[in-house]
Amino acid sequence: MQPRAVDATGVAHEKAGADARIVSLVPSVTELLFALGLERQIVGRTGFCVHPRDKVRNVPKVGGTKAVNIHAIRALQPTHLIVNMDENERDTVEQLRAFVPHVVVTHPQTPQDNHSLYALLGAIFEREQEARRLSDAFQARLDEAASHAFAAQNVLYVIWREPWMTVARDTYISAMLRLVNWQTLPDVQGGAAGAARYPTFDFDHAPWLAGVDRILLSSEPYRFTQAHCDALKRDARVAGKRIELIDGEMVSWYGVRAIEGIAYLLKRAAGE
Known part of the structure; x- marks a missing residue:
């Protein structure tokens, strides 16, 4: 059988067949697998794979995205990871590669990469028609975003505290925000020498902070709450800046969630 799809590491994968047993260690991909109609073939997921809520509860947990229970995965006898x-x-x-026959590596870096993600999984698991439907729906959202002329905003997208952390411009999150003309600060590329994709920063030593129009406190991976938002609004170092919470799933989850995510950002940028 000839290879049908190539993953993010250049590995070509053949069609899986109806007896595929899938373990997903990526929350947004788990949701996408369900959207592709693969419910019966998903045998394992992380504790962070929480969508679709009514269906994932029936799938065994195998730890987290980083703290993975290797023995639990081995017991599930997956064909695909x-x-x-x-x-x-x-x-x-x-370590998992030693006993899982097929490891599919994903790495979307821009919203447009969702098209290839849909096609990759659709080809491997013989859900090409479902993948095309998702791709069409996603393209419609991209076209909708492109039809608007949003005022430029410089944003600080905060993903962690103690230490404070944000995102570089070559991350998926930053690319999603650019769809509504929100440019992330600091202006750094995680691929640059010595730079991090998710850099730390200090409110006392961030000269670029003066150029920030709004600060977005994400609901994940750190779960910022209204209390955090209110506390930061009282901080003199960010006086005069718009500070608000943002749904991290809508901005950072690729796959099927990205379709709803663009609609969410369009409403936020329009001030709704």
Whole structure:
């Protein structure tokens, strides 16, 4: 049988067949697998794979995205493991590679990469028609975003505290925000020498902070709450800036969630 799809590491994968047993270590991909109609073939997922809520509860947990229970996965006898370059540890994936026949690596870096993600999983698991439907729906959202002329905003997208952390411009999150003309600060590329994709920062030593129009406190991976938001609004270092919570799933989850995510960002940018 000839290979049908190539993953993010250049590995070509053949069609899986109806007896595929899938373990997903990527929350957004788990949701996508259900959207592709693969419910009966998903045998394992992380505790962070929480969508669709009414269906994932029936799938055994195998730890977290990084704290993976290797023995639990071995017991499930998967034929396919879905991982992501950013979310899963390389050493863990290599240990799993020793007994999982097919490891599919994903790495969407821009919203447009969702098209290839749909096609990749659709081809491997013989859900090409479902994948095309998702791709069409996603393209409609991209077209809708492109039809608007949003005022430029410089944003600080905060994903963690103690230490404070944000996102570089070559991350999926930053690319999603650019769809509504929100440009992330600081202006750094995680691929640059010595730079991090998710850099730390200090409110006392961030000269670029003066150029920030709004600060977005994400609901994940750190669960910022209204209390955090209110506390930061009282901080003199960010006086005069718009500070608000944002749904991290809508911005950082690729796959089927990205379709709803663009609609969410369009409403936020329009001030609704």
